[in-house]
Amino acid sequence: MIDFDKPNKSVSVWLLVVMLLVMAIIVVGGGTRLTNSGLSITEWAPIRGSLPPLSHEAWLAEFEKYKLIPEFEAEHPDMDLAGFKAIxxxxxxxxxxxxxxxxxxxxxxxxxxxxxxxxxxxxxxxxLPLVLIGLQGAIGWWMVHSGLQEGMVDVSHYRLATHLGMAFIILGVLYWLRKSHNNGFRPTKIHAEYKKRTALLGVMVFIQIIAGAFVAGTKSGRSYNEWPLMDGDFIPAGYGAMSPLWLNAFENTAAIQFNHRFLAYILFGFALWVCFSMRKSQYMRSISVMLLGILFWQVGLGIMTLLSGDNFDPAHIKLALLHQFSAVFVFIVALAMAWKSRHFVR
Known part of the structure; x- marks a missing residue:
């Protein structure tokens, strides 16, 4: 008989706590973006920066540094010290x-x-999580640094998407590691068809999250604040305005928002099919219902966030944060479904 390592409860709790912290930072990161606060600290000081300014003079010094970057003049020229402290x-x-x-x-x-x-x-x-967490810190500064360059008033949306994507990868690795540890790293009993479908579903959820990061990073949600059409058309007139054509998917506001919408429709339809295909499996039924429920909620939130319009309106910020927070649960449930398909009980 193979002697598998027994799971340790303390290790399981530790991994869960770190997972919860990663979920929290995803939401706080969303709030930082929505309040246009990400460039307020213009230096990377991992040790010294652990404390905020502790005197009025220190606050003034930090504010003066912020005034030197392009974002201040372009977006906050009338900001006072109290406003700077908030961001x-x-x-x-x-x-x-x-x-x-x-x-x-x-x-x-x-x-x-x-x-x-x-x-x-x-x-x-x-x-692996240790390496990824360290890498994420470097990616975070790489992202912020892009917004401090001459002519830039925001961080690069490519780097923003990389930063958010890495956060979800870390969350996924922690989830899978904890499940594996709790299961004693035992060999899996795989249902081949369910494995393929749930794996593809998980990849689609991740791609949709990255597409959402492009919407956020380019502020594409500020336009076409209607649904289900975009400026009266299903496919907006400016969808292919850029040349070469492939550039539209990454730089064109109309295309970026449409792609995020259309991917949501495809994801929801595929999830319906996957869950329907597993309807006879009592083992997979509860997770299937959970997935459809959270997806329906997320689609509704996305529409409400879009219709709320103004990115700096408090109601919009709350909806947008909730939409991003809910994406975390969509991701976790998709991972849970993929896990169960690999530990199948007939």
Missing amino acids: YFWEWAHRQLGRIIGLAYLLPFIYFTVRRKLPKRNFRPFL
Whole structure:
């Protein structure tokens, strides 16, 4: 009989806590973007930056640094110190959560390694989140740095999408690692057809999240604030305005918003088919219902967010944050479905 490493409850709780922290930073990151706060801290100081300015003079010094970047003159020329503090704390909270996540993974990892509580046969997978979290910190500064350059008033939406995508990858790795650990890293009992369908579904959810990041990064949600049409047409007139044609998917506001909408329709339709195809499996039924429920909720939120219009209206910010937070649950449920298809019970 194969001697599998037994799961450790403390390790399971640790991974869950880090997962919750990653979910929190995704939402705080969304709030930072929606309040236009991401460029308020113009330096990368992982240690020194853990504390906010502690005196009036220090606050003035930080404000003066912000006044030197293009965003201040273009978008906040009338901002006072109180307004600067408001956006500063959004970005500071985002970076502080990043530091907390790094420590929340690193310190218990060292402790569990020294105490030999991590499985001997499957130790290496526990290194992956540590590497990805460190990489995410570098990606975060790479993203912010793009917005500090001459002629830029926002961060690069390509780098924003990379940063958000990595956050979801870290969340997914943590989820899968925890499930594997709780299951003792036992060999899987795979239902081949369910595995393929749920894997494709998970990939589609991730692609849709990245498409949402492009909408956010290019502020494409500020236009075409109607549904189901876009300026009176299903496909907006300006969809292919850029040349070469492929560039529209990444730079054209009309195309970016349409693609996000259309991918949502495709994703929802595919999810309906996947869940219908598994309707006879009592084992998969509950997760299928859960997925359809959260997708229906997410589509409704997306429409409401779009119709709310103004990106800086408090009601819009609340809806947009809820939409991003709900995307986390769509992602987790899709992962749960993929996991169950690999541990199939007939």
